[in-house]
Each structure stands twice: as C-alpha cells, then as structure tokens.
Amino acid sequence: MHTSVVVVVLETTEVYIVISLSTRRDTQVVYVDPTTGALRYLGKHGEDVFDSEAAALNYITDGSRVLSKSTTYAKALLGYAVLGSSALLLVATQLSASVPNLPGGGCIYTVAESQWIKIQLQNPQPQGTGEQKNIRDLADLDIDGKHFFCETRDVTRPFPSPMTLREPDEEFVWNECLSKPFKDIGLPGHCVILLQGFAECRNFGGAGQQGGLVALIARRSRLHPGTRYLARGLNACSGTGNEVECEQLVWVPRKGGQRVPFSSYIWRRGTIPIWWGAEIKNAVSVEAEIYVANDPYNGSLQYYQRLGRRYGNKSSEANVSRQKKSGRVPVICVNLLRYGEGKTESVLVDHFKESIRYMNSTGKLGSTWIQLINYDWHATVKLKGQQQTVEGLWRHLKAPTMVIGFSEGNYYDVRQQLSECKGSVICNDDVNGGFCMESIQNGVIRFNCADSLDRTNAASYFGALQVFVEQCSRLNISLDIDAMFGLSSRYSEYDGRNTRSLPPGWEERFDSVTGKSFYIDHNTRTTTWEHPCQEAPQKPWKRFDMAFDQFKGSTMLAPVNHLAELFLLAGDIHATLYTGSKAMHSEILNIFKEETGKFSKFSAVQNVRITVQRRYQNFVNDSSRQKQLEMFLGLRLYKHLPSIPMFPLKVLSRPSGCMLKPVPSITPMTDGGSSLLSFKRKDLIWVCQQGADYVELFIYLGEPCHVCQLLLTVSHGAEDSSYPATVDVRVGSSIDSLKLVVEGACIPQCLNGTNLLIPVTGRIDPEDLTVTGKSARPNVQESSYLPLLYDFEELEGELNFLNRVVALSFHPSAVSITPITLGEIEVLGVSLPWADMLTNSEHASEFMEFLNKKSSIVHCDLGSKSFGNSSMPGNDSHGIDGSYTKSSSSVQTGGSENLLDYLTGDFDMSEPHITENTFGNGEQTNFLDDGFDVNPFAPALEVPVPKVNKQVEECGSTQLYLKFFESLSGYNKGKGLDFEQMMKLEIKRLRLGLSAAERDQALLSIGVISATLDPNRSVDYSYLLKLSSLADNLALLGHTVLEDRVNASIGLEKGSEHAIDFWNISENDESCYGGACEVHALSSSQALATRENQSVFVECFRCERTVCKACCAGKGAFLLLNTYRELKIYGGSQSGGYSALADSFVCKSCCSEIIKRALYVDYVRVLHSLRRKDRSEKAALSAVNQVCQLEYRKASDLSQSIQFGQRQLKQILDGEESLAEFPYANFLQMVETANDSEPLLSLLAPFGTGEYKSYWKAPQDNTSVEFSIVLGGLSDVAGVAIIVSSCGYSTSDCPIVEIWASNKIHREDRTFIGKWDVQDIISSSPQLCGPEKSSRLSEEPRHIKFHFPNPIRCRIISIKMTLPHNGSRSTKFSEEFNLLSLDDSSVYESKPTNPQNSFIHAKRIVVFGSSLRKEVGPDTSGGIMRMKSYLDRSPPLGRFRIPVEAERLRDNDLVLEQYPLANSPGIAGFRLDFFNVIRPRVTHSPSSSELDMRKFSLTRMEDRFVNPAILYIQVTVVKESGKLVVEEYRLPEVKANTPLYFDFPDLQQDARCVIFRLLGDVTAFVDDISELENLNLRNLPLASGLSLSNKIKLYYYADTYEMGKIGSLSAV
C-alpha cells in the first residue's frame, strides 16, 4: 500500500487532511481550524482515526450529504504553515520511485509534482500587503524534481544510517520548519523528511551473469541555502554555498532471505569555505566582481569540524584490518579554480591556501586533517586536452582516495546472522535485519570550483568513477574487459579443454609434480601460478595508474556511461537549484561514449547560451528566490512575515463548547443558539427578540483557557444598525466567578460578514488603574506623549488559564428600530497542553519536571522573581569571567566586586563581597572554547539566588526599590535623574519584580510622581525617534544572530549556549578598572588597586585599544555600528559581511551616547518581556495546581502512575465511555472545599494524576454539597460512579446522593434521575468502609456506581451529596464531643466513626455512557429561514457625506481636525477606514528564554497576547457655542481598509470643528513591509499607516430619495 493523502475542502470552506500512511493500517484525519489555521487531532477512534480512508471520507462528508468544494489527492505530505489570514499546505501529487529498493528495504521517491494548497482563514489579524505578497511568493516556489524522501529509512546520513527515521541529520532536512505543525499535534511521521538534491539509480551488467545497481544520491546542505551570487563561500552558519554531500551506492540485488552485499562512497562538493562573495554589476557583464571579507577564515574552523565529525570513522574496529591506524580524519580539498597570473579566481586560491595553513596552525581541528590539492581544471583542459586532464586528476586523487576508502558490508535479513559478523553491526528499528560492515569510509574528498557547479561535477565524476570500478570489483562484479574473456574461457574449462585464452606472449604448462597449471610470460621471461587474466582485477585501485586510453580499452563502458548519465542528471539538478539553469561544460562526462566528437561543437554553443541565460537569471531572480528559500526553511521570518505569530491562538468556543442558556430569538429555535458557535453556520443571521434591552450569552468553552480575543462576524439584514453597538465581556472559571474584563467595547457598523476582532485583557485591578497614568490617558490632552521606547505605564491584567465561561452582553445601537441580530461568535485564547500533561505518559513527566522547576522558583519568591535563574539576560551580560584569553585558565580568579553586583543583581551596595566561587566558571568557558571564540561576557553558570532572596524577605522589594531610587537621586541632589539613571532605576524595578503600578504606588508614597522618571519623557521627540529606531534595529540584528547561531551549531558539538549577550549594562554605578585599560571611559574608583586581573580586558574593534570590562559597550554596540545595514543570511555584502560567530567589542568612547542608550532601551524591553513570560508561567503553574498538587509528584513515577490510572479507569468503565474528565468537562459552579483538601478539579482529573492517597473533601460544617458538571459534550449518560476516598466510608459520612440531568443552566428545567443512600450500599459492600489497605494498589479502585434507569441525553449532570445527619443533630454531636474531647481527645481521634470528623469526601467523580460523536444539532435551517424573514423590511437610510471646508493634521498625523461647511446638516457619525499597519512579533533582542520557548514551553503565549495593543479613537465635537462633546471608541481589529461606521449617540448640530484623536497603544504598530522596500523593517518608529489622513469622513443619515434633491451629496 502506498501513502495516500486526501485534502477535502467542504462547501463551508472547512478543510480536512485525510492521511493513510503506507506504514500504518489506519487513517488519520486532521482538521484545519478555519479561523486560526491550527491543526487539530485528538487521536480518537471514530472521530479522527478510522480503519480506512473510505470510512474517514464518509465521516467527513456525512455519507456525502455534505458537499465538498474540492478534493485533492496526493501521495505525500510535505509541509504546512499558518501565515496569518491564510495557511499553506504542501503536498506531493506525483512521485517517481527513483531508488526503488535500497539494500534492507526502503524506497527513495523524488517529488515529481507538488502542489501548494492555499487555505483562506477568517482570522482578521492585520496583515500587510507586503507580507501577503511574500506568502504568494512562497507558494510559487517550485520544488518539483529537485527533492526526495524516503518513508521508511533515514537517508540524511551516509548509507546505512545507524539512526532511525525520527532522528534525521538536521543539516539536510529542508522541511523541518514546515513539518513542525504535524509534529506538534502528535503526528511526527505524517510529514515526510524532505531532502533537496538528487537521487536516482541504474541497473548495470557486469562481466558474466552478475549485474549490479548503482545509485547516486546527492543531498544539498541547508545551512547556506542561497542562490548563486548570494550564497557563495561561508556564511554565518559556517555553511558554504551550494554544499552537497554525494553518495555512490553500489549493491547486488538478491531475493529475500539472503545477504545483500553493498558498498558506499561519499564525497562533498561546495564553494570555497572562506568568507567571500561576488557581485554582478549588471545583467550582461561577463565577470562578477569577487571580494573577500576582512576576516575571511571566520567560520572555516567550524566548517571543517563539522566535516570531521561526520566523516570520522567512529567504529575503528571495522577498519583495523584495512586502514593504517592514524586516528586522523583526512579532509582532502580538491580545488579546481584558475590560479594563473591575472585570473580573478586566483585571489581565492591564495586565500584558500592561507586558510588551510591557518586552520592547521590553530591546533583546534582535533583529529581532522586537511589537505589542499590545487588543480586548475580549465587551464589543463585548454593546455592538454580532456583526456590528459582526466589522467592528471587521477594522479592527484589516487593516494587520498585509497586512504579514505569506502564503506562496504552486507545486509542480512535475519538478525541472528549478524552474530557471525566480524565487523561492526548497524541496526535500527527501521530495518528488519541489520548491516554488517566490513569497512567504513574514513575521511572525505571535497571538490570545489568557484560555484561548485560545472568543473566540480566533472571532476567528482572522474574521481567517483575510479571508486565505482573498485566498488564493483569488491562486489565481484568485474568491469574488466580482460576478465570477461577470462570468465568465458573458464566456462569452457568445464568441457575439459584448456582453451582459456591468454594474453599474447603467454603460455600455459603443467607442473608434472603437482599436476597444477602454471604460466610463462615470454615477454618478461617470468613464470607464475596465477592465470594472468584473473590476477589483474584483484589488484586494487589499478586503474588510477592507467592512461586514459588504457582505462577506456580495459573497462566495460556500458556501466561507466550509466554512471556518467547519473552525474549529468545530478549536475543539471544542482545547477538548476543554484543558478536556475542547466549545467555547462558537461560534455566531458560523455568522454567514454563513442560519438563524443559529434557533440562537442554543439556543446560549445550550448555553453555560451547557458552562460548568458544564467547571468540574466541570477541578476533578475536571485534575491527573490533567496527570499523564497529562506521562508521555506523558516528563516528570517520576522523580516519576511513580521506579524505572523509563532504560536497562533486557539478557538475554544467551537463544539464541544456550547451555550449554557438558550439565546432568545424571535422565532423558537430548537438548538438554543449553539449554531452561533458553529463555523458551519457561517451565513447565520440570528434575530433576537423584539425590543430587548440587551442580549446575554453564556458560552461554555471546550477547554479551559486564558481568553485573548473575541471574534465577531457581523450579521444583519439590509439595515446594518441591527447588529449590536457595544459588548461587555465577563470571563470566569465557573458561572459564579465571572469577572468583567471588557466594558462597552464599541462595535462599529459594517458590511455583512465582516470579521471584527476584539482584544481582551485579563481583569485589571482597579487600584492599578487609578495609580498609573495610563488609565487616565484617553481623557488627558497630552496627545504628544508617545512611549516609543517601551510601555512605561504598562497595566497588567490578570492571567487565568482556567477560564471556562464567557458571558457576553450585547447592547443595541441607539438608532436601531429592528431587533438585535447576531452572527457567528468565536472566543480565542491560549490553553495549556492539558492532554499532554495529564494523560500522555510519555510527555507528562517532562512537563512535571518543568513545572517543578518553575514552582521551586516561585516558592523561593525572590525579589527578582524568576530572574534568579540562569537564563536571565542580566546574568548573561554580567556573568563575566576571566577567560577570554585562550591560555588564561590558570590566571583566572574571580573578578572584582563591582562586577559581582551586576552578576547577582546584588541589592546591598554596602556589602560588595561575594566569594569568587559564584563565578568560578572559567573552566566551563574553556570547555566551550573548543568551538567558538571565547566570550568574555559569557553567561554565569551559577547564581547565588538565596542571598538575594534573603534580602528581599528582610526588606521587601518596594523598600529596596525606593532605597535604590534614593541612592541615585542622592548623587545629583535636587536635580532630576538623567536618562541613564532612569533606565537603571527601571532595570532595578524589573529585577525586583515590581509592576508599573507597584512602582507608581511606591513612588507616590514618598511624594514622587512617576512620570518624572519616565525615560520616554526625558528626551525630546526627534531624539526619541532616533533612539527607538536604533533599539528596533538591534532587536532585528539580535534575532538574526540568534538564528544563525542556532543553525551554526548543527552538526557540531552541542553545549554552546546560543544566549545573546548584547548588553553590557549595569544598574549600579561602575568605574574603570584601570590597570591595562587604555580607554578610561568611566572615572576610576578607589578600588583600582584590587583589580589586577588582566583577563577582563578586551580589544576595541575600532580604536584597537585595550579596554576593561566596565569601559566596554555591549556587543550590540558593535552590531549597530558595523551593520547598520541588515545581516544577510548569505553573509556577503560588498564590504565583506559579518559573521554571527565573530562578535567584537567596541569601547564606550568609540561608541556614541545614543548607541549606549539604545542598548539600555533594548535591555529594558527584554526585561519587560521576561516579566510577561514570567507572569504567564506563574499563572499556568497556579492553574495546574488547581487540578492536581504538584509537590508530591516525582516525575519518574508519573508516567507509571498515569498508565496505571488509565487501566483503573478502563476497569470501572466496563466498556462505557468516560464523559466528565477534565479538561473537557468542568464544574459549572464553585464548590466550597476544605483547606486541607485536594483541589476541586481533582475530582474530574484523569486517573493517575495527583497523589494516590489524597482526595477531595468539603469543609467540616457543610452537610450538603452539589456538583454541577458540564460534560465534555452532548452525551447519553448511563450512570455516575464515585471513587471512594482512601479514608473510606463510615456510618456517619456516607452520603445520600441525588442526581439530576439537564442541558442548560436553568434549575427548573432539569430532570430528576434518582436518589441513592450510600448507607444502604455500604451495608452490603463492607469493603467500602474504613481506610484503604495501603499495601497494594488494586486494579479496580473502590467505587460506587449509580446506574440510571435509562440512558439520558444531556449536557449537565448535577450531583447532590448530603450527610445523613441533619444540621442540628450534627452540631449537637460535635459540641458534645468537643466537650468530651477536652477530657480525653486521643480516644475519639483514633475512632474513624467519630461524627466530629464527618465531612463529605470523594476521590473522583466519573460519569459514564456514550458521547455523541458529531456536532448533531437539531435541524435549524427552517428556523433560520423564518428569522431571516424578519429582516429586509425597513427601507434603509443612506449615509451621506458632510462636506468639509478645511481639515488639519497634527501630532504625527494622530490628530485630525475637520471643519464642516457652515449650514451643514447635523453629524450622525463618522466613517473610519481601518489602518494598514501590522503588529510585529519581534520587538526586542532575543532573551535566552526565547530559545527555551521554541523547544519547550508550558504556555506558548506571545507577549502581544499577554498585553494586547488596543487603539481608541477620541472624537471631540466643538460646537459653535464653544461647548465640547467628547466621545471615545475602543477600536476592534479588522483587515486593512475595512470601512467602519461609528454613530454618535446623538445628532451633533452646529459643529464648528470635529477633532479626531488616535489614542492607545499606537507605538505597538509598524508599517506594512511593502511600504518599506530597501529600508529596514522598522525604520520609522511610528507607523505612518496610522495616519488619520484620508481615513475619516463625517456623515448624516437621509432617505435615499434626498440624493436627487441635493446633487452635491455623495454616499459614504
């Protein structure tokens, strides 16, 4: 069976991906969320797992009752990406089996045809046209014929790979980024592992009967993925342009059950591994200009180290016999460039030579040993002709090829056979049998010309050809013509005749003594026992010594030409990938063909044509192809697709979310309003009751989450005012804990079907609101204030990941006369990975470890909160150690006291002494030194957290903050703080974990107004623009460097942190170290004498003076100064490019003040973002703790306990389904819980979570509790089971249980099911009494089942438990016993039946039955039709534009004044066309936690969802009378240029002037990238797209017939 992928697009535009893998028997269905594009897969049989494709398709189309718009049939899934308002799915529609059967099985398929399926999403997130153009470009990328994959074997490594398919070598995986969405939903193998390059094989015959197969596999490295002229030489990832690993695999196919002998030879090709580039001046010029970087060998070392690691033969065992043990890994570079006088390429040759000399001199290559062979291919061909060129190459290659050898071995289908294997054995789970290796290639030959194109391909062919003949001979496939004759004569031997032919001059005789033949060579007068024609092929590598003609004459040419054919094809593929055209100069590969001569003339013409074609192609297309490739690989996305979130939000209101109360409608609707939550009812217009003051909706979310956005689909009839005008949002974890989070959010009138996004913040503390300036801002006239540096007054909303109920109150518009209409409603948010955490035994322990780590940090609750951990950038920057000088490990001792202050964030300035222990990381740094340049500001590995902690406990962070403030302001008495001091104060504040509101409160308490300490206000506007623009640039540079570092580490020893350490910033005052420091940018302090350590000095990149740590600006300064242009992935710009590996230092005196300040700004932004992350992680932690207590769990026990729990549940369910499990089910109302109890939600938590013995209990004085449980979906409930707590029941605490079922929250509508007295049950089941025997865990836990008489279809189950005693009796009892217990308490405490101890308790509540698989609401189409009939009746009024006499823009175009003509009609409202701006994802340098987030994160909540940017428009109507009318509107997010109509509450007569003012988080937006071609992305700190120019029109309402009367009026 082949893999089959079917992509079904339904009429509703919903998309399903149906995948049936060749390696599995079942079919998986992945649903694409129509709003966010997130993939959904739960792995539930009958829902998204099916036995066959047909069953899956039948389910999706509901037995083809649901129409599908389109269906695409494909053969492999290649990738998927969500790109804002659209998503792209890449599938292979045609494959060719290019290597059908590898030894040991497995087929390599080449993608012959592919298709990008574009999925339109309804997410209205603002996205610019530039971004959309880039998405279109990505979808244009043609991958056909140039990519291959294998579904069952790892082919990213030399054959045979010891690794499985799941662990490919990242260097060669091209769809790693695109396949991630499938990995994230738990389908890691559903996307193939896509390689770029060439794979093809040929059958060939040898002498005699045995034939062989040869495959040529060429994998292109993705580390320097560019096109010609943009990707040459090395880049920042230490990859070279057009780098390809080639493999020549020869084997003898056998039928099953036998061994398959094979051999494999590997070589590399790529451009010269130094830092160089070329630039085409124009489309027709012949020579491109070559330049070499200032520091050309940067990254060369890493390049060779990578080769050494990959080709070093680790299993020396197998090679002992064949290779002389040297421990060396030879890397032989064969350089084919021109090096004659005056040739442009010769400069490269010189550098190449020099680089290798340098490499060998560094002593850092380990066992890798590099040798360079220069062979000027073109010159030799010209001088000596093709044949002699080939001969010459062979002479050069002979020795290295023989030393390096190739791998050979046998595949055995049965593993037992391997036990006899003498060499090393390679086995993995992907193959049945195993490989026994007789020898393994050690080292590699690397070919290069300028481009790794034509010469490279030709030379590597002639090199590989020699190996090919040798490989064949080792496999007993002789390609010897002589041997062919020999063999034929051997067969004749069977006839008893000795007619075997001998070479001329030879004679065969018999030895009369032994009877054996011997041979006389009369030419040389020698004799031998061996037949001359048999001996010849056994001499290894003999063809290296042959002249061309000799080779040709003695070798079977058919296989040779088969091989040439493969090389020609591969050459064309690589040329096409790199240059967009076929290879040139390839006629030499046909040199063994008889008719070569005929073609050479033709070839010459062709070469010229290709040259011209290439030049043109490269000039015109290179940069756009480069961009396509980068996006395909997921690189530089913050630049190409700046607004796209890494982790899109989830829609949580979809079924199984539901309405908890019926939504009123004008005509009775059976579904109670749930169609409002369904995407399938996109066209719905819900008409509410006539005359309603407001409409209230209670939405139960499918999963608990932090609510981030409300998405409304505007829906109305002919009159657009029937859609509500405002909405209030309340959220809560249950219906009785709702909190108002949005009040009166304005809903403008707009076209039917418009999607409005209303950002939602968590509840903001009213006290915070009053204290920060921000709350007042919309009313304040300080419109010129722009917090461009960072949000100084950030208001922090409460984060809660357990929100479950969203209540919406819609209010009608004032002018509306028709009933309120509603359309589809969606709630978007971030949910925690509950399923992985609670029920996935593989991942759960991983999460638990992570949580425990987090919780221990929270428990310390140090002043600096989580900043105490080592991922803090503060530590990165300050954790200096002395070891930047390579040999100085012995010299290092701590450092100086001042440094320690920055390192620890030490708060106590009077106590500067910390032992040098705290940063004794010199050794570690030396260890890292291995690969990278040593970083003198490397992150500290150990941070003395407890010390800080103690201090905070003693003083409180507020006190410490104020103390620090006083110490700063003390320096310049009476005067305000300067910019740097303000930033230091903010750094201190963030380190101490104070929110802006807490800061303001603290300052207020000492009579300081915080605005006076706002850095945004401390500099003038133009300076502010420049400064924030610099900081924005640094943010982008930082992400570039990070990305490059991550990629640069591929294939190298891990262990180097990718941490970005841009800032050399201290919050305390510092002073020059003196000593060797030649810069003295800061005044020296008295402590000078103690600073003797030389190792904290570096050299300034600019002035080349020695500079001390304190006088050095951060590395970010180097970036800003030197690459104000952007860092390109291809490294090279004319001036030489820049490598992320080479961070240099700039001293503070060479670096202007504004750059130093920009570093501060960036640093504070990073701290800000860390604070947000920290807050969301804490909220996540607290949410988890409300489901199960973390403290008791040991991660290692967890997976076992989860598996055990799942078995227990299965026992209890007895074939039924569990319907009320968290996170799908939840309590509708809070239930009072005892203090020492497990959390309430633990009652619904999956089995196996929480401590085994623990259970839930009600407070002692509660004699009755009621649980209302909202089930995971509409279900047929068969009964309820209560798992008995470990304490067991006694006569006094076994409750009376009553159960009801219902669908909505109205109590009166519920159905009574029954009443059970547990007392009766336990009398017949005594095992339920008393504490559990702790000795063994039973498979079936103690439980009581309450079976319903009949299954009942419902959504909510209510369970009431009442203790047997009535209230008065129990009180009396307890009083008595309290009195008694005073006398002798021990007696009563020991008795479990003591009524004093009775309380209601349970371990778990299980609801069982069967859930209704599908969203099968009652058929509502009739009702919807009837509802529509209520609309379209009132003839709509038209909106007419009010002419404006004059208008004026001011305050950065954020304020617009319009002066209507005199005698204008009254103003009814205004139209606003929405802004063409985006919110960029990248706003600051990456902190190391950003890396963690990519790998593993609990919340995956991006900054901009923690604190969403919200815009307001304030309208002031100035009346003739001078009276002012001020209105304010919170703006929803819509697509750019969507017209929004805002009606004033009253008609505004006699307006002299109307002032519009854009307020809110205007600084969070930037311009669309299409507007900024050739500029840096965030060139303008304030988006020009936010300009109110031409965005606003005033209107009034009039009957449309008035149109005729006043000709000058136009509709708006």
Ligand SMILES: [Zn+2]
């Ligand atoms: Zn200094």
Ligand SMILES: [Zn+2]
């Ligand atoms: Zn300097």
